[in-house]
Amino acid sequence: MASKSKIQYVCTDCGAESIKWVGKCPSCGAWGTMKEFVVSKIPRQQSSTSTPFSISENKPLKLSEIDVQQEPRIDTHNTEFNRVLGGGLVQGSMVLIGGEPGIGKSTLVLQVVLALKDKRTLYVSGEESARQLKLRAERLNIQNENCFILSETSIENIFDHIQSVQPELVIIDSIQTIYTDKAESSPGSITQIRECSSSILRYAKQSNVPVLVIGHITKDGNIAGPKILEHIVDTVLQFEGDQHYSYRILRATKNRFGSTSELGIFEMRQDGLREVTNPSEMLLSEEHEGLSGVAITAAIEGIRPFLIEIQSLVSSAVYGTPQRSATGFDTRRLNMLLAVLEKRMGFKLSQKDVFINVAGGMKINDPASDLATMAAVLSSNFDMPIEGRVAMTGEVGLSGEIRPVGRIEQRIAEAEKLGFHTMLIPKGNSKSLSFQPKHMRIIPVNKVEDAFRILFKKD
Numbered sequence: 001m002a003s004k005s006k007i008q009y010v011c012t013d014c015g016a017e018s019i020k021w022v023g024k025c026p027s028c029g030a031w032g033t034m035k036e037f038v039v040s041k042i043p044r045q046q047s048s049t050s051t052p053f054s055i056s057e058n059k060p061l062k063l064s065e066i067d068v069q070q071e072p073r074i075d076t077h078n079t080e081f082n083r084v085l086g087g088g089l090v091q092g093s094m095v096l097i098g099g100e101p102g103i104g105k106s107t108l109v110l111q112v113v114l115a116l117k118d119k120r121t122l123y124v125s126g127e128e129s130a131r132q133l134k135l136r137a138e139r140l141n142i143q144n145e146n147c148f149i150l151s152e153t154s155i156e157n158i159f160d161h162i163q164s165v166q167p168e169l170v171i172i173d174s175i176q177t178i179y180t181d182k183a184e185s186s187p188g189s190i191t192q193i194r195e196c197s198s199s200i201l202r203y204a205k206q207s208n209v210p211v212l213v214i215g216h217i218t219k220d221g222n223i224a225g226p227k228i229l230e231h232i233v234d235t236v237l238q239f240e241g242d243q244h245y246s247y248r249i250l251r252a253t254k255n256r257f258g259s260t261s262e263l264g265i266f267e268m269r270q271d272g273l274r275e276v277t278n279p280s281e282m283l284l285s286e287e288h289e290g291l292s293g294v295a296i297t298a299a300i301e302g303i304r305p306f307l308i309e310i311q312s313l314v315s316s317a318v319y320g321t322p323q324r325s326a327t328g329f330d331t332r333r334l335n336m337l338l339a340v341l342e343k344r345m346g347f348k349l350s351q352k353d354v355f356i357n358v359a360g361g362m363k364i365n366d367p368a369s370d371l372a373t374m375a376a377v378l379s380s381n382f383d384m385p386i387e388g389r390v391a392m393t394g395e396v397g398l399s400g401e402i403r404p405v406g407r408i409e410q411r412i413a414e415a416e417k418l419g420f421h422t423m424l425i426p427k428g429n430s431k432s433l434s435f436q437p438k439h440m441r442i443i444p445v446n447k448v449e450d451a452f453r454i455l456f457k458k459d
């Protein structure tokens with residue numbers, strides 16, 4: 001059947017369509033986002049037969065008639081990956097993995113499929129040749145006779161191969177390289193991404209086979225392509241990390257089958273990604289005993305407690321305006337904490353450069369790290385080291401009061417597990433503690449002055 005082509009305008013933000021150009025998207029209200037696309041119009045009957053997902057079999061059911069079996073999940077044999085997915089891959093789900101180029105998305109996914117030895121898997125790559133994938137698999141050093149590799153970019157051909165291989169898990173690397181004949185624009189364009197991802201979604205739902213789709217990220221950290229891509233998939237995972245560090249964090253930003261507060265941590269090695277089951281190991285550097293400017297915070301990121309080393313360097317400003325710079329910590333929050341030190345406690349820091357660095361390339365958002373950040377600054381300022389086995393937690397208010405923090409028990413338990421002998425906690429938390437650690441001394445503190453008196457006391 002001959003198909004007609006027509007010009008259409010699609011919003012790059014929300015994927016809304018319009019037959020004429022408009023400056024402002026009528027759907028999401030964004031300005032200047034409508035882009036022109038040539039679409040081949042497929043008659044409705046044809047498009048519904050070409051997609052085997054049949055609507056007619058579905059009928060409205062009463063809630064009581066619906067089977068509430070647990071979603072069957074595939075164990076990926078990768079603890080961190082399972083954790084972020086909410087306990088494994090759900091059958092028939094479509095999972096999008098986003099991340100900057102070179103961060104290790106292909107490595108992660110290839111490692112997952114190679115480890116699934118009892119499942120037939122199909123890895124479709126539009127980026128690398130089968131030979132390159134073989135070399136990568138050799139580097140990972142995992143043998144798997146059930147994993148099929150396909151280097152292909154046409155979605156129609158991919159579906160043909162899926163028909164013949166009949167895989168139990170499909171990988172598409174990446175959505176931006178795949179195209180369909182139905183749309184005339186080039187791969188990676190909004191229409192292509194939208195068309196391809198909706199047919200992948202239909203395939204997943206109809207065949208009950210899970211599909212992992214890799215997506216690139218734009219400069220501002222969003223998954224390239226229309227926002228609609230994030231709306232249609234079941235789960236969006238972000239793979240992040242600093243290129244200069246070997247640690248990588250996988251977090252769910254959307255998950256229809258689990259929580260979005262879980263984190264998975266990996267280390268990139270010569271032979272692939274290693275799961276980091278004890279994350280504090282990477283965040284505490286070995287030798288900081290006796291060094292000034294280092295304080296350890298018990299922070300919670302996602303739902304896991306971490307003991308993280310905060311490093312600070314305070315030096316006299318050479319030029320007129322002192323510099324304040326922070327890596328892994330919010331600079332505005334740092335300025336606020338420095339103002340509290342200056343105004344409430346009379347420490348003269350206004351003529352000093354202050355640098356903050358969070359060890360391991362981690363970013364902390366937990367305000368409970370305030371106390372350790374201030375302690376690190378003072379420790380560097382006076383060149384007085386803090387004892388290495390002392391951890392602390394507490395949010396600092398504008399008048400220098402230490403405010404209670406959430407999930408204090410988890411923080412204490414993690415610090416005790418890692419062998420800390422003393423921990424400073426907010427007084428407000430100490431009254432309601434449900435347990436007392438056996439091997440660690442807990443010191444409740446009410447004001448930053450109290451904390452500093454304990455940390456910097458001279459014997």
Ligand code: TYD
Pocket residue numbers: 099100101102103104105106107108136139140268269270271272273
């Ligand atoms: P890759 O998975 O290709 O990233 P993406 O798919 O997100 O673009 O990973 C690329 C980087 O990872 C590359 O710079 C090399 C490095 N790497 C290792 O350090 N060890 C390994 O075992 C592998 C396979 C890659």
Ligand code: MG
Pocket residue numbers: 105106107127173
């Ligand atoms: Mg890749």
